[in-house]
Amino acid sequence: MKAAVLGYGTVGGGVVDVLFENKDAIASRVGEEIEVKYILDIRTFPGDAHEDLITNDFNRILEDKEVKIVCETMGGLKPAYEFTKSLLEAGKSVCTSNKELVAAHGPELLRIAKEHNCKYLFEASVGGGIPILRPLLDCLTAEKIDEITGILNGTTNYMLTKMDKEGSDYADVLKEAQEKGYAERNPEADVEGYDACRKIAILASLNYQKTVNYEDIYTEGISAIDSRDFAYAAELGMNIKLLGMCKEIGGKKYALVAPFMLSPENPLYAVNDVFNGILVHGNMVDQVMFYGRGAGKLPTASAVVSDVVEEAKTIGKASAVKWSDEKVDLSDKNELEFGYFVRINGNPENSNYNELFADAKVIGKDGITGEFALVTGRMTEGEFLKKYESLKDAVKFIRIK
Amino acid sequence: MKAAVLGYGTVGGGVVDVLFENKDAIASRVGEEIEVKYILDIRTFPGDAHEDLITNDFNRILEDKEVKIVCETMGGLKPAYEFTKSLLEAGKSVCTSNKELVAAHGPELLRIAKEHNCKYLFEASVGGGIPILRPLLDCLTAEKIDEITGILNGTTNYMLTKMDKEGSDYADVLKEAQEKGYAERNPEADVEGYDACRKIAILASLNYQKTVNYEDIYTEGISAIDSRDFAYAAELGMNIKLLGMCKEIGGKKYALVAPFMLSPENPLYAVNDVFNGILVHGNMVDQVMFYGRGAGKLPTASAVVSDVVEEAKTIGKASAVKWSDEKVDLSDKNELEFGYFVRINGNPENSNYNELFADAKVIGKDGITGEFALVTGRMTEGEFLKKYESLKDAVKFIRIK
Numbered sequence: 004m005k006a007a008v009l010g011y012g013t014v015g016g017g018v019v020d021v022l023f024e025n026k027d028a029i030a031s032r033v034g035e036e037i038e039v040k041y042i043l044d045i046r047t048f049p050g051d052a053h054e055d056l057i058t059n060d061f062n063r064i065l066e067d068k069e070v071k072i073v074c075e076t077m078g079g080l081k082p083a084y085e086f087t088k089s090l091l092e093a094g095k096s097v098c099t100s101n102k103e104l105v106a107a108h109g110p111e112l113l114r115i116a117k118e119h120n121c122k123y124l125f126e127a128s129v130g131g132g133i134p135i136l137r138p139l140l141d142c143l144t145a146e147k148i149d150e151i152t153g154i155l156n157g158t159t160n161y162m163l164t165k166m167d168k169e170g171s172d173y174a175d176v177l178k179e180a181q182e183k184g185y186a187e188r189n190p191e192a193d194v195e196g197y198d199a200c201r202k203i204a205i206l207a208s209l210n211y212q213k214t215v216n217y218e219d220i221y222t223e224g225i226s227a228i229d230s231r232d233f234a235y236a237a238e239l240g241m242n243i244k245l246l247g248m249c250k251e252i253g254g255k256k257y258a259l260v261a262p263f264m265l266s267p268e269n270p271l272y273a274v275n276d277v278f279n280g281i282l283v284h285g286n287m288v289d290q291v292m293f294y295g296r297g298a299g300k301l302p303t304a305s306a307v308v309s310d311v312v313e314e315a316k317t318i319g320k321a322s323a324v325k326w327s328d329e330k331v332d333l334s335d336k337n338e339l340e341f342g343y344f345v346r347i348n349g350n351p352e353n354s355n356y357n358e359l360f361a362d363a364k365v366i367g368k369d370g371i372t373g374e375f376a377l378v379t380g381r382m383t384e385g386e387f388l389k390k391y392e393s394l395k396d397a398v399k400f401i402r403i404k
Numbered sequence: 405m406k407a408a409v410l411g412y413g414t415v416g417g418g419v420v421d422v423l424f425e426n427k428d429a430i431a432s433r434v435g436e437e438i439e440v441k442y443i444l445d446i447r448t449f450p451g452d453a454h455e456d457l458i459t460n461d462f463n464r465i466l467e468d469k470e471v472k473i474v475c476e477t478m479g480g481l482k483p484a485y486e487f488t489k490s491l492l493e494a495g496k497s498v499c500t501s502n503k504e505l506v507a508a509h510g511p512e513l514l515r516i517a518k519e520h521n522c523k524y525l526f527e528a529s530v531g532g533g534i535p536i537l538r539p540l541l542d543c544l545t546a547e548k549i550d551e552i553t554g555i556l557n558g559t560t561n562y563m564l565t566k567m568d569k570e571g572s573d574y575a576d577v578l579k580e581a582q583e584k585g586y587a588e589r590n591p592e593a594d595v596e597g598y599d600a601c602r603k604i605a606i607l608a609s610l611n612y613q614k615t616v617n618y619e620d621i622y623t624e625g626i627s628a629i630d631s632r633d634f635a636y637a638a639e640l641g642m643n644i645k646l647l648g649m650c651k652e653i654g655g656k657k658y659a660l661v662a663p664f665m666l667s668p669e670n671p672l673y674a675v676n677d678v679f680n681g682i683l684v685h686g687n688m689v690d691q692v693m694f695y696g697r698g699a700g701k702l703p704t705a706s707a708v709v710s711d712v713v714e715e716a717k718t719i720g721k722a723s724a725v726k727w728s729d730e731k732v733d734l735s736d737k738n739e740l741e742f743g744y745f746v747r748i749n750g751n752p753e754n755s756n757y758n759e760l761f762a763d764a765k766v767i768g769k770d771g772i773t774g775e776f777a778l779v780t781g782r783m784t785e786g787e788f789l790k791k792y793e794s795l796k797d798a799v800k801f802i803r804i805k
Contacts (some may be wrong), residue, residue, distance in 0.1 A: 012406070013530045017688075021546050021688050024687070024688070025547065025548055025687070025688065026548060026592035027427075027613075027753075028547070028548050029545070029546060031547050055749055057776065057804075068568070117584060126543075132688070132690070133691035133692055134539045134543030134544060134692065137539070137542065137543050138535045138538070138543065139537050141538065141714075142535030142538050142539065143535060143706075143710065144420045144430070144708055144709075144710045144713040144714070145426060145427070145430060145706045145707075145708075145709035145710045145712075145713060146424050146426065146706060147426055147429050147707075167604065211465040218793070267674075270674065272674070272675035273671065273673070283757060285706065286426070286702065286705040286775055287418075287421075287422050287425070287426065287533070287534035287702040287704070287705065287709075288707075289533070289696070289697050289699065289702075290695075290697070291533065291534055291694075291695065291697075292694075292695035292696065293693075293694060293695075294691075294692065294693035294694075294695065295689060295690070295691060295692035295693065296689065296690050296691070296692075300691060301688040301690075302687070302689045304546075304783065305544075305546045305547060305688040305689040305690065306546075306689075307546075307684065308545075308546035308688075309543055309544065309546045311546075312545040312546060313542075313545070316724075323717075331634050403791060
């Protein structure tokens with residue numbers, strides 16, 4: 004069985020490594036060896052162990068009838084979208100880690116694959132090395148899944164964990180994450196929640212079998228979280244995590260991405276550093292969590308290769324994944340209920356908070372002066388925002404899960 | 405598609421509930437409805453909503469050509485073993501939660517199923533509602549899995565969590581667990597680790613594709629754990645969990661079940677109450693954890709029904725699960741390396757501990773007198789046990805993961 008890899012960057016390099024390193028284990032599962040015939044990259048890699056496989060000519064791969072499976076690990080929409088379409092139209096299955104492309108064109112690419120008796124597989128697009136899409140679709144099949152909540156971005160989770168455990172400032176941990184290669188020079192996609200948003204859009208779409216447009220999802224990142232928020236959170240015995248969430252209540256569907264305060268009872272509380280955790284709630288099984296490395300060369304490559312194995316074992320069979328073009332009408336997130344942590348300048352005595360939030364608990368924290376904080380009871384976000392608008396000297400709020 | 409359920413106890417009742425409650429969701433995944441045609445039980449259930457389906461005649465099910473899938477939720481070997489064999493020989497697939505039967509006769513029943521173009525499926529036999537067998541076999545296919553460590557028994561985890569959080573005594577938490585129905589009147593299978601042992605035997609067998617005999621696995625339960633152990637553990641910032649473990653090092657295979665001290669860095673540390681967690685280590689993906697309800701009516705039933713869905717979607721196709729009769733020769737657990745927590749009567753000054761464990765750290769705990777404790781460095785269990793034998797006034801030891 005011959006395969007090709009598009010893009011010899013971090014994940015692409017990992018895919019090649021996994022296919023070579025675990026060649027025998029993979030062959031025993033597939034029933035035959037998987038051989039990498041081409042690696043597409045516009046760069047050259049003099050001295051690379053697989054230099055002979057590298058080509059900059061996409062058409063060689065497209066036109067080679069021996070190549071049945073292609074791993075797309077380029078990322079981004081251009082040229083990945085056109086390449087993927089051409090490959091699927093040529094009947095070659097594509098396994099990808101490219102969440103941007105999946106979130107933007109998933110249903111179309113799935114349809115093209117179906118029409119050409121091949122598959123478009125994207126286990127690696129959500130949760131890195133964590134098996135999540137296949138468990139969701141092929142294992143939790145006795146369930147009505149009413150909520151999926153995940154720590155879906157390793158970079159921000161690394162940053163929030165540092166802020167939590169070491170009391171560091173946002174700017175410092177961002178710099179450190181950039182130095183370690185966890186965050187990009189332009190960290191927007193991670194810290195503003197766009198990456199998590201695409202991932203929850205994919206999860207929600209697969210769960211609803213229709214399209215949740217990522218642009219419709221209310222998305223709030225972590226760039227406004229500071230060390231004082233963590234000091235208050237610690238006082239409350241909680242921590243702060245960036246969560247992507249989709250939820251169905253009484254037939255209405257909701258999705259959002261935002262930082263949340265979590266208590267230790269929540270299994271996501273203990274998901275730290277670059278790890279991801281995806282908590283799925285079903286009406287029979289209650290909570291199930293999938294945990295592991297949500298990013299990184301080899302974990303992500305492992306998920307891409309698991310798709311290669313799946314395809315190699317079922318070649319010529321169409322995928323059973325249902326994800327139609329039909330759009331999911333998300334309901335207004337202001338209908339969702341949360342508790343709220345609110346910071347207010349000044350002191351409780353001079354605040355109008357108790358006219359608005361009668362049952363709120365006031366929280367002070369040694370070393371923090373000139374402000375105080377509240378924890379409100381649970382209410383709809385709409386109700387909260389209305390009161391919050393009337394709150395004098397409000398600094399910010401964070402939702403409580 | 406017609407199904408039958410053997411045993412209308414907790415899990416069997418749950419299977420019937422799930423199949424009725426989620427009928428539409430399940431039908432949409434299978435492509436047709438799954439109808440329960442019989443429920444086998446020797447008892448009668450006057451007034452039960454499904455009274456008309458209940459029969460005490462196994463042969464009616466066996467001989468009914470319409471019944472393609474049978475859920476075996478009786479537990480135990482007798483008569484489940486004979487029933488399962490007959491059903492498989494009649495070409496009916498069997499989905500089970502019966503870990504005793506799977507651990508004792510898994511490879512034989514898989515072989516009979518294969519010979520008769522049907523399947524023997526047992527997702528529910530390990531980890532209750534947690535998808536674990538299918539993710540292990542069908543998702544982590546790019547990996548060489550070198551370790552599986554799990555909290556596999558909900559009853560003991562409930563007890564240990566209570567002892568940890570509330571400082572309760574073993575006898576009290578056992579009584580409470582029995583009152584809540586989590587523990588049996590005769591709690592041996594849970595508290596002595598036999599249940600966890602069968603589950604790790606199943607996981608290890610599937611991973612090695614050969615038979616790990618559960619009787620070969622060194623098994624130690626939690627009945628010797630007391631509140632002082634937890635007091636010391638708290639002093640060390642750790643807790644105590646009953647772990648089932650299989651591990652491959654340099655081609656040698658090991659398995660054991662024992663209580664371990666865990667630090668908060670271990671993802672299993674936060675798996676509390678009746679929840680289970682299974683941590684899988686692969687050479688590419690690093691750590692992946694699967695978490696959820698390891699027991700209970702509906703979660704376990706959910707896993708049984710996920711097998712029913714799998715079978716209904718692939719009826720007539722043999723299972724790809726490889727688990728041969730060939731026995732795995734487990735290596736001596738004394739070759740494994742751990743750290744050790746050791747309790748010793750008397751005080752450090754009069755002890756010979758430092759002749760034996762030169763680099764050990766001594767731990768005292770306010771309120772505990774007449775004894776002290778050590779934490780040793782890591783060494784093989786063989787080396788440790790030799791030293792431990794020479795240790796004067798030793799009370800007990802607990803391994804540290």
